[in-house]
Amino acid sequence: MHRLSALLALLFSASVIAQSVPQKPAPLTVETIMQDPKNWVGTSPSNPFWSDDSKTLYFNWNPDRALGDSLYKVTFTSTTPRSGRAKSLAASQPVKVSPTERRALPTPPVSAFNLAYSQRVFDRQGDLFLLDLKSGSVRQLTNTVETETDPVFSGDQKQVIFRRSGSNLFSMYLKTGELTQLTDFKAGTKKAEAKLTDEEKVLKQDQLRLSSVLKERKKKKDEAERISKADQPKRPKEIYLDDKTLVNPTLSPDGRFITYRLIKRPTNAKTAQVPNYITESGYTEEISARTKVGAPVASQEFMVYDIAKDTVRTVSVKDIPGITDKPAYLQSAKTTKADTAKKVRPVAISSPIWSEDGKFCVVVVRSLDNKDRWIMRLQPETLKLSLLDRQHEDTWIGGPGIGSQNAPGSMGFLGDNQTLWFQSEADGYSHLYTVNVLTGEKKQLTSGKFEVQQVQLSRDKKYFYLQTNEVHPGEQHFYRMSITGGERTRLTNMTGANDVTLSPDETRMAIRYSSSNQPWELYVMEINQPAATAIKLTNSPTEAFKAYPWREPSLVTIPARDGQSIYARLYKPTTPNGKSVVFVHGAGYLQNAHKWWSQYFREYMFHNLLVDKGYTVLDIDYRASAGYGRDWRTGIYRFMGGKDLEDHVDAAKWLVQTQGVDAKRIGIYGGSYGGFITLMAMFTTPDVFKAGAALRPVTDWAAYNHPYTANILNEPQTDSLAYRRSSPINFAEGLKGHLLICHGMVDVNVHFQDAVRLAQRLIELKKENWELAPYPVEDHGFVEPTSWMDEYKRIMKLFDERL
The missing domain is CATH 3.40.50.1820 (Alpha/Beta hydrolase fold, catalytic domain)
Structure with a gap:
């Protein structure tokens, strides 16, 4: 009996010693590191967005290693210590959002607010909704089989402007629910009315000349048609698209002009086909892929529909400064007479950016060879384009915030409604600039051997929020800066990448943060509290992953x-x-x-x-x-x-x-x-x-x-x-x-x-x-x-x- 007790004591002692000695992690193998990441690394949180009242943070996450991510939420409260010190932020544990709650949630806050930031419109599953930010109540505006998307407030704030079925613009008066169709875009080509031949014209004239009855009947018919046309309500102009594709019709804030792009895709551009051998059908199937470089590209036109004058016109680009410039790489090549002729380079014009008061309109024009970007003021009544900024490169235009042929890039108007902010690589790095659309006065707000990688204007339009890599090319931090430039206040302090999502009231930051040897996690931090620290909300890696001492490379x-x-x-x-x-x-x-x-x-x-x-x-x-x-x-x-x-x-x-x-x-x-x-x-x-x-x-x-x-x-x-x-x-x-x-x-x-x-x-x-x-x-x-x-x-x- 004593021997058995001694043996058990010895085994227990050995067990305790073994548990107290740190265990070496299992050696890495290719099989281990290349397995399904969610079972080995874990799944980092992604796509964070705030509730409109800034009290709840939502994000996608999968700590349970399910087949797909789920929506989670964390709620926040501020507590005031008895000592009278500054308020501290308290966060709940992450909680999975139920399917019922998820379906009832408004979409993440975007730019479709009214000017007072008291209401927001959004689309969900093809219908439109109006959110009252103070009460949190949601009013459904449409419930149709057709799809309504991209709602925004009209310039007078009384209507919601939206697209139906991806093409035509509509407006809805919020007070009455009155629905008005603003455009009537039609696919295909308008059928031409049959024209009389010369012989038929002579015959008709003779019939009317010889018969007073026919002449009187025609007179009555024409009068009836005139009265009928006058009695009909005014409808938008029929605009036939022919063989072109409609892109992003937009209503001006004053409700007079509709701008849109037309894209004509080449019919002679060959598309590569990729054979797929492993298929359910057992037959080789082909996947339509893409064209190859040098194939014919789509041509584009920028159109202005003047509702008051019921006219549609094309914006001309032939007078844009430098539009006929020959790319530098071709200037030394042998030229023919045809080559020396001044040719207008094809361009793409972005959707317009309007000042809030609707007085100024700006478009970005990009040459399709990507050697030039022009920022221009557009006067839609006259179609006049005036140059505000030109960035030319013998190589190609690019960099953070610069945009593409289909997007204008980071830009917008300041609170004075006549100063445009934008990004440019003019000095060699992507920096923030402003230009006055009336005077043309330009100002560089940031400078140095670093990049401004993201820009956001504060709601009160007094500050910019910036993400830059000025501390080190391999670090990303978040800053606040006056709209006049000058000193930047750094708001993040963790070494690595700080990907920030501001709360709507701009008092808190959700930070997706990672270091070189730790995956992305979600943090939250107060902005205006001195000495505030980031609170970690998630812990995603698996225990097996955390057991290995992952190196921090130099x-x-x-x-x-x-x-x-x-x-x-x-x-x-x-x-x-x-x-x-x-x-x-x-x-x-x-x-x-x-x-x-x-x-x-x-x-x-x-x-x-x-x-x-x-x-x-x-x-x-x-x-x-x-x-x-x-x-x-x-x-x-x-x-x-x-x-x-x-x-x-x-x-x-x-x-x-x-x-x-x-x-x-x-x-x-x-x-x-x-x-x-x-x-x-x-x-x-x-x-x-x-x-x-x-x-x-x-x-x-x-x-x-x-x-x-x-x-x-x-x-x-x-x-x-x-x-x-x-x-x-x-x-x-x-x-x-x-x-x-x-x-x-x-x-x-x-x-x-x-x-x-x-x-x-x-x-x-x-x-x-x-x-x-x-x-x-x-x-x-x-x-x-x-x-x-x-x-x-x-x-x-x-x-x-x-x-």
């Missing part, structure tokens, strides 16, 4: 051969094995050497696995990456695989010189644009990189899409040199090291055809040191965990065996 700068500094993430092993892997992020214009949780979280985990095995891993923000201003963004103009590849070669040299890496044991890999750079590296600098994995790579830029590629390389028919030197398939004979190509077969972005063409080229070149791994059910971004596992097992094997 942010370093590497000297490039042209004197620039390359920002990079460096992962250093405790016991280096001399091997190194360089990761190339995708998208080209994207940032990954930063202090927040990467969208390449799988690759981040893979890099930790590599470092566990002794590899040194480097991840650089090469030329054309986001976050570093215009010149860095456009550093690849007319030569992709030029300076961007040089940056990787310089980074490899830096690894050898400073990190003890063996120059003969460096590998490179990446997806999409990263796959393209990997191919260029393996083909054109084969002595630098021993092995490479090119995932879903572009092999020939002439086969990629128009909007992205034409910005950087122009068009293949006008700038063939740019395409020839930028496309890896032209340099495949340079392959020396070992190459792995992985590609989804139903990729509608970078088509599998790219990989197939390169494979045939390598076969004809009699290269043997390469392999192609096709993934039959995957698009550009892989979805299935088994596909991720297979791909990264191949990458791991490549580097383990070939470096």
Whole structure:
């Protein structure tokens, strides 16, 4: 008995000792890190939005690891301590919103408020609703089979203006419910009235001349038609669209003008078809994808319908300053007489931005070659365009807040109703400017070697709220600044990325925050309380994920051969094995050497696995990456695989010189644009990189899409040199090291055809040191965990065996 008691005591003691000793986390494997993220990493909160009274925060979340995210909410209260100190913020635990409550919720607060911010209109499931912000009551305005969308208040605040079935504009008087149709857009072409021939005209005239009865009857008929027409209520003008597409009809605040765009899509633009082999039907099915760069693009017109005069006119762009300028890359080319003629470049005009009092209208005009952006005042009565700002680039227009051919970018009117604020890269970085639409006086409000990445005007129009990266290119913080510029007050303090959603009353910030080794979580913070701290609302990672000591990579700068500094993430092993892997992020214009949780979280985990095995891993923000201003963004103009590849070669040299890496044991890999750079590296600098994995790579830029590629390389028919030197398939004979190509077969972005063409080229070149791994059910971004596992097992094997 005593022996048994002693044995039990010994076992209990050993158990206690074992529990008190920290357990080592299980070693990382490809199977572990590439499994379904919600079961391993956890699901971060997303899409936060506030209730209209600023007391409740809603967000999507999935802590239960269900098939899909659910809507959650946190409610807030302010308490006053007895000591008389400042109020403190208290938050409830996150609670899942019931389906009944979710269906009854108004949509997230958007810009469709009245001027007094006492009411808001919104659409939900194709019907319109009016929310009274003080009482919280919701009034349903429509309940129809047709779809009503995009409601806004009229300039006089008495009506709601909206679109029905995606095209025609309607108004509804809030007091009476009276519904008025404002436009009558019709598809197709108006049938022309049958015209009499000359013979028929003579015959008719003779009949009326010879018969007084016919003449009298015609007179009575014409009079009846005149009276009937006069008695009919006034209807909007019939506007036939012919073979064009209607885009965004908009009513002016004074209710007189309707502006809209017409887009005519080319009929001779061939669309690529992507074959899908793994289908429910058992037959190969084709997926309609996209056109290729250089294909004919849609033409656009900007129209003004003057309701008072019942006329429709097209805004002319022929007098815009610089509209006939020839792009710089063509100016040195041989010209013909036809080339020297002044040609008006095709443009796209954005939907108008009106001052609140309706006196001023501004549009953004973008040349379709993307070399120019004009901000112009439009006088709709005369159709006169007056220049407020022109940004011209020999490369291409871009950057945060600058917009696109379909969107004007970040801009709006200040409270004086005549000063427009906007963003521009005029000084090399995206900054905030104002311009007076009457005097043309322009002012730069922010400056420096950083980017203004988001802008929001306060409700009282006294402040701007800004997100910038001025602390460090790899940090994002939120600021408040007077509308006149000057000193900025920083409102966030956590190192990393602070993605802020302001409460409607602008007293609180919901912050999606992450650091380089911790996924996104949701925080809340008071704005106007001194020494306020952020309250953490969610805790998303799984226990298994938290058990591993995820590394915080070092942010370093590497000297490039042209004197620039390359920002990079460096992962250093405790016991280096001399091997190194360089990761190339995708998208080209994207940032990954930063202090927040990467969208390449799988690759981040893979890099930790590599470092566990002794590899040194480097991840650089090469030329054309986001976050570093215009010149860095456009550093690849007319030569992709030029300076961007040089940056990787310089980074490899830096690894050898400073990190003890063996120059003969460096590998490179990446997806999409990263796959393209990997191919260029393996083909054109084969002595630098021993092995490479090119995932879903572009092999020939002439086969990629128009909007992205034409910005950087122009068009293949006008700038063939740019395409020839930028496309890896032209340099495949340079392959020396070992190459792995992985590609989804139903990729509608970078088509599998790219990989197939390169494979045939390598076969004809009699290269043997390469392999192609096709993934039959995957698009550009892989979805299935088994596909991720297979791909990264191949990458791991490549580097383990070939470096």
